[in-house]
Amino acid sequence: MEELLKLNKHECTVIRSNLMEIVSCAERLELALEDADVHEEIGTAKRIVSSCYKVLSAVINAEELAKLDEYNRVPFCLSDLVEDMINVCRSKLRKSNIEIITEIERTIYVSSDPDRLTSCLMNLIINAVKNVDNDFGKITVNVSRLNNKASITISDNGYGANLDDIEERLRNEKSNTGLAVVGKFCREAKTNIVVDESSDGGLAFSFCLPLAKTNEITLKSRKSFIERKSFSPILVYLSKIEEDEEDE
Helix, strand or coil, X not given: CHHHHHCXXXXXXXXXXXXXXXXXXXXXXXXXXXXXXXXXXXXXXXXXXXXXXXXXXXXXXXXXXXXHHHCCCEEEEHHHHHHHHHHHHHHHCCCCCCEEEEEECCCCEEEECHHHHHHHHHHHHHHHHHHCXXXXXXXXXXXXXXXXXXXXXXXXXXXXXXXXXXXXXXXXXXXXXXXXXXXXXXXXXXXXXXXXXXXCCCEEEEEXXXXXXXXXXXXXXXXXXXXXXXXXXXXXXXXXXXXXHHHC
16 A cells, blocks of 8 residues: 555556446445346445545545645634544444544634645544444544634543654654544644554544634635535445445
8 A cells, every 4th residue: 555655646546446446346336236136246346435435534644645745725614624634534434333523613714725624524423433442432523712723622532542652653654544544634734743552542642733823814705615416425435334344
């Protein structure tokens, strides 16, 4: 997967579009096999979809690492962005018993890159989902004002991990892991990410973003920041988890 980092933007786009086509074909094949009662081959179609999603998520992370070289600050409502993102996550993870709790202070405007921030937060949520029990997992997303900044914390009640290993993965831009994306986002945003044990014994990731200046804020009607098309990065990440669960 690390070889994906050597691909340019066009090559990543070609790989991603062709993988998306393979997934679409495999999903249609799966439905056709079900209609024809050829159940012994349905597992093969599912494995094709699962493998494609794993590569797709790696391609998306590779693209994100490249896009972070052009970090673009704009003022936007952080509260709305996180609410929209969590709603998509809850909908996609409805088959599991993992609970996502939000503690979001309303109408917090920040100066950051909303697209890159979405990928950062999604990778932290995916990391949390993988770290918790499927039946008793709890993920908490906290967004609040703290010392004239916006504070974001994503914590879980999972199995924990070696903190030194996690910090190394946050620093390592030579891999296309989700934590590499998180680490690079925080460096581009000029913010420190703090990793610690959560109150429930799992992991907690925290960082801050600068509040938008009052004269930068333009009040607009609420709109979703989150893409809802079939192969948006968020749905690819979440679908990969679903496929992993089905394989077990």
